Amino acid sequence: MNRSRVVYVVSDSVGETAEFVVRAAASQFDHGHFDIRRISYVDHVEAIEEIVAAAAEVAGFIAYTLILPALREAMREAAARANVRAVDIMGPMMTAFEDVFNAMPALRPGLIHQLDDDYFRRVEAIEFAVKYDDGRDSRGLARADVVLIGVSRTSKTPLSMYLAHRRLRVANVPLVPEVQPPEELFALPHGRVIGLTIRSEELNEIRQERLRALGLTDSASYASHARILEELRFADDVMRRVGCPVIDVSKLAVEETASKVMTLLEWPKSRAIPYS
Amino acid sequence: MNRSRVVYVVSDSVGETAEFVVRAAASQFDHGHFDIRRISYVDHVEAIEEIVAAAAEVAGFIAYTLILPALREAMREAAARANVRAVDIMGPMMTAFEDVFNAMPALRPGLIHQLDDDYFRRVEAIEFAVKYDDGRDSRGLARADVVLIGVSRTSKTPLSMYLAHRRLRVANVPLVPEVQPPEELFALPHGRVIGLTIRSEELNEIRQERLRALGLTDSASYASHARILEELRFADDVMRRVGCPVIDVSKLAVEETASKVMTLLEWPKSRAIPYS
Incomplete structure (x- = not known):
């Protein structure tokens, strides 16, 4: 890779889903040679602000799966302020489930890893x-x-x-x-x-x-x-x-x-x- | 589950990434009890129209990872015409790579499955x-x-x-x-x-x-x-x-x-x- 091109993958759970999507997209560009940094278990607003600042510093972007609405909102705001691109992976899908099936989300990060x-x-x-x-x-x-x-x-x-x-x-x-x-x-x-x-x-x-x-x-x-x-x-x-x-x-x-x-x-x- | 709630997962490759995101989102609703139907290797517009019609019929929605712009466009149009919700999983991520890193996508479905x-x-x-x-x-x-x-x-x-x-x-x-x-x-x-x-x-x-x-x-x-x-x-x-x-x-x-x-x-x- 010519220079370091950084994608931050941010999640309030493990962050597998987000990394999977980022890698699938990355494979379409320059053989996927990007610096993908996963940050798991993010659970407070200050963490999000630090990550946004780090992404701004390296001129990278952020992809996130945040289940909690407050964290999603914080990410949207911080990214907009710092002029950093932040792609919401789960948001549109969650909204589709809510709107189409009239369902209410549990809003518990990591539910997919339930020991059921x-x-x-x-x-x-x-x-x-x-x-x-x-x-x-x-x-x-x-x-x-x-x-x-x-x-x-x-x-x-x-x-x-x-x-x-x-x-x-x-x-x-x-x-x-x-x-x-x-x-x-x-x-x-x-x-x-x-x-x-x-x-x-x-x-x-x-x-x-x-x-x-x-x-x-x-x-x-x-x-x-x-x-x-x-x-x-x-x-x-x-x-x-x-x-x-x-x-x-x-x-x-x-x-x-x-x-x-x-x-x-x-x-x-x-x-x-x-x-x- | 009370009645069948169908999500079509559509891809021009295997469709793993799309199904992964859908299952992660679904886990937040009613213990993930949805009828998730994956349709792999979709490679022509007629197929997309049939899927959209099927989704309209059951009042479900569609989640898709389509790499080829013509297929993405066809999906957007057919879904809008039929008033079916269609969530584009890869599109926003692909655009982020293009815009932020000034990169050109290879636009070859299934690149992530390359035998490298x-x-x-x-x-x-x-x-x-x-x-x-x-x-x-x-x-x-x-x-x-x-x-x-x-x-x-x-x-x-x-x-x-x-x-x-x-x-x-x-x-x-x-x-x-x-x-x-x-x-x-x-x-x-x-x-x-x-x-x-x-x-x-x-x-x-x-x-x-x-x-x-x-x-x-x-x-x-x-x-x-x-x-x-x-x-x-x-x-x-x-x-x-x-x-x-x-x-x-x-x-x-x-x-x-x-x-x-x-x-x-x-x-x-x-x-x-x-x-x-």
């Missing part, structure tokens, strides 16, 4: 995904909402974790020609298993990269290419026998693959309605 | 956390950015996963009186280890809950309470020997504990500046 049933379901899903990662224990298959299968390096682990955050209980099983996949896999109800595949060139590239990272040369490259084709053929065969849908993860980020998985599972039915 | 170095660091961190969860392999300790220690049920696993999403390489080690903690733990540089503790009453409650979930009675409750005190004493002692900071996770959600961890680690220095 939904929270414990998420924690349980994460623990489940870790426990049943990489075919560690095939007893998990019958209890999973979805079982991911595929050769090594098809993003099974990060995808499982991502889906766990969406409260899905996920198990994943690696497919390797030398190891017979667990019997349980073939007994699962239709639609419970999803296969992940990847183009051989891409897989080759990823594995070469890994070899180089380990300080090895790619002298075994032809052999490794033949090996990759064998693995993919084996995986194809297992997926056909299971009769599962298959997602090609080549060039897909985990979030994008997850979106496809949730569509296939229609999980939850009311949420994932991709248009195309 | 940052993405691969995140995937690697997640794989690392799964591999070195629950003291599975103490060789990971020396390579970790942070090592979490604590008794069972102090959220070590979900916390590790959460921090992994923030690109931290995390290992965690359970503390149990019967098992000597790995020697490596005591050789780590100062500041690398963080202890997690919890109030005994809270831990007791969590474990009783778990017993009930397993269909067992709590007849062993006094014994279990003595056991809990023993475990906590043992953990305290290990933490003192390691000389690590300790976070009390009682009543904290994982996101809140994570915020404290990042502050302790000053990771990354420019981001985590909690105010209080």
Whole structure:
């Protein structure tokens, strides 16, 4: 980055939501190279004034999620006085809920982090995904909402974790020609298993990269290419026998693959309605 | 919920950011009980018109992250015509980046999901956390950015996963009186280890809950309470020997504990500046 361009992210709770939006917007500019400074648990007007002064000093701007009306008002006023841009992320959304549904906000910062049933379901899903990662224990298959299968390096682990955050209980099983996949896999109800595949060139590239990272040369490259084709053929065969849908993860980020998985599972039915 | 109150979440990419903001706002109203329908990869004007018509039909509203100006414009116009509220989540933030930093947006939907170095660091961190969860392999300790220690049920696993999403390489080690903690733990540089503790009453409650979930009675409750005190004493002692900071996770959600961890680690220095 040429010079420091600072965005202050301010919240009366953790400030995750605000930072998420700022990073999404920042990714559209200069590869997201900005100095993003998150300030959590801001709960009094003096703090807001200090932050506005700091933003003015560096000619940056502020993005905020403040739930308490008094803090929002203080931010608007202080920013206007100091001529600092301040983007209100939650305000317009809160107003929409109030106006459209005639609802009254609880106005308690951090409510999204409540330790409620939904929270414990998420924690349980994460623990489940870790426990049943990489075919560690095939007893998990019958209890999973979805079982991911595929050769090594098809993003099974990060995808499982991502889906766990969406409260899905996920198990994943690696497919390797030398190891017979667990019997349980073939007994699962239709639609419970999803296969992940990847183009051989891409897989080759990823594995070469890994070899180089380990300080090895790619002298075994032809052999490794033949090996990759064998693995993919084996995986194809297992997926056909299971009769599962298959997602090609080549060039897909985990979030994008997850979106496809949730569509296939229609999980939850009311949420994932991709248009195309 | 009394009647169906629908929020359409519309994006020309996956739509994660938009859904995140909507859920954060929704949590302030009626415990977040709304029918949130995410529509991903919207890429033409006709799709937008259909969604606006659907939202009008159910008297709901729309929240959108559209990167392409033509789609944003189409949304604004269609919503105004149909008298449907439509909240633009990314627009004001994009404009702030343009105006304040004089930057030009790339205008490519999904840029945040780019498979760049940052993405691969995140995937690697997640794989690392799964591999070195629950003291599975103490060789990971020396390579970790942070090592979490604590008794069972102090959220070590979900916390590790959460921090992994923030690109931290995390290992965690359970503390149990019967098992000597790995020697490596005591050789780590100062500041690398963080202890997690919890109030005994809270831990007791969590474990009783778990017993009930397993269909067992709590007849062993006094014994279990003595056991809990023993475990906590043992953990305290290990933490003192390691000389690590300790976070009390009682009543904290994982996101809140994570915020404290990042502050302790000053990771990354420019981001985590909690105010209080």
